[in-house]
C-alpha cells in the first residue's frame with residue numbers, strides 16, 4: 001500500500017484563498033484590513049527568512065504589514081516599550097516577536113508583554129489557558145498545532161474516538177496539539193497519549209496510533225514497524241542533515257529530513273505528510289488566519 005500524501009502546500013493555497021475572500025469582504029463592509037507587525041531583533045539568517053515569508057504572505061492577502069527590525073543590542077526595556085506601542089495601536093491586530101531573542105533579553109517577559117488579544121502566536125499564558133479550557137474560550141490556537149489539525153480535518157480523517165499518539169511534549173507543538181485533539185469539538189474528540197524522551201516503550205504506544213503526530217526533532221526516530229497499517233502520520237520534524245546544490249537555483253540548500261523514515265513509512269501508512277511540504281507551509285498560513293480572527297473579534301463578528 002502507498003499512503004496518500006497530505007500536501008501542506010496545497011492546503012495552504014486553499015486556506016489563503018478563504019482568508020483573502022474574507023479580507024475583501026471585511027474591507028468593503030467595515031473599511032479596515034487585518035494589521036500585523038513582525039518584530040525582528042538582530043540578523044539571525046533563519047529568522048530573517050521566516051519573517052520575509054510572513055511579510056510576503058501578509059502583503060499577498062491585503063493585510064497592513066509592518067516589519068519592525070531592531071538591532072541585536074536593543075535593550076529589554078526598549079523592546080518592551082515598542083511592544084506596548086503596538087499594543088495601543090488600533091490598526092494592529094497581531095503582534096509577532098520573532099524567536100529566538102538575543103540572550104540579554106528575557107523571552108518570557110517579552111511574550112507576556114504582548115496584549116493577549118493581539119498574541120497571534122498563541123504563546124501568552126492567557127492564550128495557553130484559553131486553549132486548555134477549549135470551546136468558545138479559545139482565541140489563538142498556536143500556529144503549528146492549528147495547521148496540523150487543519151491538515152487532518154481537510155484530509156477527511158475521522159478524529160472522533162481515534163487513538164492519537166503525540167511524540168514530543170514541547171510548549172509549541174506537543175502539549176498544545178495533544179490538548180486540542182482531546183477537546184470536545186469537531187476535528188477532535190480523540191483519545192490522546194503523549195510520549196516523550198522518558199517514555200519506557202515508545203514503539204508500543206506508536207503502534208496503537210490511528211493518528212501519529214511526531215514532533216521530536218530527531219531524524220528518523222519513528223521506525224516503519226511502529227506504524228499501524230493505514231494510520232495517518234503527521235511528521236512535524238524539520239531536521240537539517242546536510243547540504244546539497246539546488247538543481248533549480250544552483251545554490252547550496254539544506255537537506256531536510258523528518259522525524260519519520262518517510263520512504264518506508266509511506267508503504268505502511270494510509271496518509272502521511274512529506275518533509276518538506278507537509279506541516280511546514282501551514283504555520284505561516286495559520287498565523288494569517290489568527291490575525292484575521294483577531295480583527296473579527298475586535299469587530300464583534302468572530
Ligand code: GUN
Pocket residue numbers: 050096097098099100121143283
Ligand atoms: N521562531 C520560529 N518559529 C516561530 C514562531 O512560530 N513564532 C515566533 N514568534 N518565532 C518563531
